[in-house]
Structures are given as structure tokens and as C-alpha cells.
Amino acid sequence: MRTALEGKNIVLGVTGSIAAYKALDAASKLTQAGALVDVILTASAEKFITRLSFQSITHRQVYTDLFDSSSDLAIHHVALAERADLIAIYPATANTLAKLAHGIADDTLSTTVLASRAPLLVAPAMDGYMYNNPATQANINLLEQRDIHIIGPSSGHLASGLTGTGRLVEPTALIEEIKVILGRQGDLTHLSIVVSAGGTQEPIDPVRVITNHSSGKMGYAIAEAARDRGAKVTLVTASKGIPDPAVHTVTKVTTVNEMRNAVLAACEDANVVIMAAAISDYTPVTVATQKIKKDTESDRMSIEVRKTNDFFLEIPPQVLRVGFAAESEHLVTNAAEKLERKGMALIVANDITAADSGFNVDTNRVTFVDKTGMSEELPLLTKYEVGHKILDKVQSLLHDSG
Ligand SMILES: Cc1cc2nc3c(=O)[nH]c(=O)nc-3n(C[C@H](O)[C@H](O)[C@H](O)COP(=O)(O)O)c2cc1C
Structure with a gap:
């Protein structure tokens, strides 16, 4: 469709x-x-x-x-x-x-x-x-x-x-x-789905952030596809540039911590969570209260960062978990390892090195890896179509788990 x-x-x-x-x-x-x-x-x-x-x-x-x-x-x-x-x-x-x-x-x-x-x-x-x-x-x-x-x-x-x-x-x-x-006449009216989207921003000082190239388009497309099939959708988004879709709830966040709090709160009464957001793996140890001035003496400066807390495992186990893996090499092996480590039911791996898939484009070329070990490579599709394929897969995984 x-x-x-x-x-x-x-x-x-x-x-x-x-x-x-x-x-x-x-x-x-x-x-x-x-x-x-x-x-x-x-x-x-x-x-x-x-x-x-x-x-x-x-x-x-x-x-x-x-x-x-x-x-x-x-x-x-x-x-x-x-x-x-x-x-x-x-x-x-x-x-x-x-x-x-x-x-x-x-x-x-x-x-x-x-x-x-x-x-x-x-x-x-x-x-x-x-x-x-x-x-x-x-x-x-x-x-x-x-x-x-x-x-x-x-x-x-x-x-x-x-x-x-x-x-x-x-x-x-x-x-x-x-x-x-x-x-409202769709096949997902019985589901409450949380979708995360966009790239988080970790502040360094009042004007600078650590972020990534995620536009949020994939998460928004999933949210729209789920909405179009009647699901109750909560979109938790760190994306800045895309108009809000008409879904049940849109929660705007900036940092990893805000994303964590909003996703966990929304998961309390959800059946499915689809984590399409690109969440920063690191955050500055301290955030400067004033803008950091350019050092006139030295050509270098360093910012100490620490790992952010991976909140995927804090999501209640009854919520079916779908994750994304943006990979530039060993797509399926890396995705399968991530799926296992994070207890996901399904992982959607995309090769970010291809020009027509990944960040900031309207199409995506993804491979599904599920908890049974099955992997399936999909052709180039619009992100909206990929959204529907993910939801079809979610339907069958929910069906299989009774
Ligand atoms: C220039 C002009 C602008 C109008 N704009 C509106 C409007 O925005 N809303 C409205 O309820 N009626 C507006 N009207 C009045 C309706 O056109 C009028 O009530 C008409 O009977 C509506 O018929 P309909 O409901 O069958 O289209 C406007 C009339 C004129 C002359």
C-alpha cells in the first residue's frame, strides 16, 4: 500500500x-x-x-x-x-x-x-x-x-x-x-504501540550538543502506518524538523534521559514498542553552564563523555520489543547479536552506507532478523511501506506468542 x-x-x-x-x-x-x-x-x-x-x-x-x-x-x-x-x-x-x-x-x-x-x-x-x-x-x-x-x-x-x-x-x-x-476500520485497533523517532541531543554547553544524522522519518512513517491501521500510537520523538502526525500522543524529547522517561511511561499500557530513534551512546560527563570559549592557546580540546544508560532492558517484558540496527558492516551478524543482547523480538537492520537507505531519505532497504534466527532481506521500499512490513511482522510474532 x-x-x-x-x-x-x-x-x-x-x-x-x-x-x-x-x-x-x-x-x-x-x-x-x-x-x-x-x-x-x-x-x-x-x-x-x-x-x-x-x-x-x-x-x-x-x-x-x-x-x-x-x-x-x-x-x-x-x-x-x-x-x-x-x-x-x-x-x-x-x-x-x-x-x-x-x-x-x-x-x-x-x-x-x-x-x-x-x-x-x-x-x-x-x-x-x-x-x-x-x-x-x-x-x-x-x-x-x-x-x-x-x-x-x-x-x-x-x-x-x-x-x-x-x-x-x-x-x-x-x-x-x-x-x-x-x-478505525484497520487490523491493529486492538494494539497500543509506542514508537520512538529522531536523534537525541546531549548538551555540551548552552549552545552545543552531541547528536547524529537521524531525521526521524523512519519512526514517523511507522507511527503513521500504525495509525492508518487503527493502532493507538504514542510517538516519542527527538526529531525537530517534521510536522507532527495525527496520532494519539506525540511527546517531544531532546536527551536520552528524556527519551527513556517518556518511552518507559508510555510502555506501561502498551503491547508493542518500536525503537526507531537513534539514541546517543555517550553523553558529556559535565554540561558547562556557560558557552565554552575558544581556547586561543591550544589547537585541541577534549570533552569527557560517559556511556548513556541503555534503557531497552528496562521495558516491561510483556511489551513486544522491536529495535533498529544502523550498521555500516556485517549487517546480519551485528543485528543478531544486538537482538539477543537486548531481548528483542525483532530487529530491523539497515545498511547506512547505501545512498537510498538510512538517514534522511524517504526510502529504506532493510533486513529483518527475528528471535527465531530467521533473517529476511526486503527490497528498496518507501519508509511508509517498511513501516507496514514491520507491523505485519509484529502481528505474526504476537500471534505466534499467543
Ligand atoms: C463573500 C462571502 C463570504 C462568505 N463566507 C462564509 C463563510 O466563511 N462561512 C459561512 O458560514 N458562510 C459564509 N458566507 C455565507 C454563505 O455563503 C451563505 O450562508 C450561503 O447560504 C451558504 O450556502 P451553502 O451552505 O449551501 O454553501 C459568505 C458569503 C459571502 C457573500
């Missing part, structure tokens, strides 16, 4: 908000991720944005008029409702929220929603006064009581020129939420 949205039928309802232009970006991102996007525009949405734009992006028919005799809906007016895996209304006006809350079906979008059993995700966007109006708030409450998913609105600059709550969430947030909702 290239992405969680591959082959999914997503109905994207667009209503008459000034923020409707963002729906083009959402339609484009969903289509690029492999979703089959059926756009429904309300009559008001068409005042802001054209069918042609959506048609050009999705390469599919765009629906507006329920009574259009040239549309395939003329033959079967609830066809979109039936084939939808999910309906997202982005943006959702106060008017459309009111119609949804009260079961009004007077156009293609509201009729489709009423006729569908697919999950519904609604992203309100409006002026702050419209949003705070008791009528709108009561309508949102009604929708929430019916387990309709509401995302946003966020706060910030509004089209009215005022600052307040009513801003449409960004397309990426919408898409993350769609994946979370679709993931």
Missing part, C-alpha cells in the same frame, strides 16, 4: 465559504495520495470556485445539481452516498451545519450526507460571530452527539479582517484526520 488513501472513495463536499479555495488543495492532495475524489459543490460554493477547477484536479465528474439530467446521479441519486468510504465537508458553512443538524436534504450535498452510512467529517469555517452564535454552537453540539467528526475551526486571521475562531483548518490537517477515521 503506497498510502492509506489508495483506492478510497472520498466525497468532498464544498460549501459557500470564502475559504472554499482551500478545497482545491485538499482535492489535489487526496487525488495525489490515490483517493477517488467525488466533489459536490453547493450552489453557493459555485459562486466562489468553479466545477472546472475540481474536474481538472480530480479527473472525475463534479456534482452540483441534484436534478441535472446529464449527471450520473440522475439515474441513481444516492449513488455517491453508497460508494463513499468517507464524506468530508471542507469548508462547512454555518448554513450547511444547520442543515446537517436538522436533517434537511434540499441539494446534492445534504441529500448525499443524509443517505450515507459512511463516516462524516465536517470542517467549519466562518466569521467568529457566526461561529459563536448560540444557534451554530447548538448545531455543532447536535452533530457531535451523533458521532459526526468535527475538525477545527482554528483561531487566527479571518476574512472579515478580525482575529478570532472560525478559520478553516489547513488541508494537511483535514487529510490526517481522514486517515485517522479510515484507520
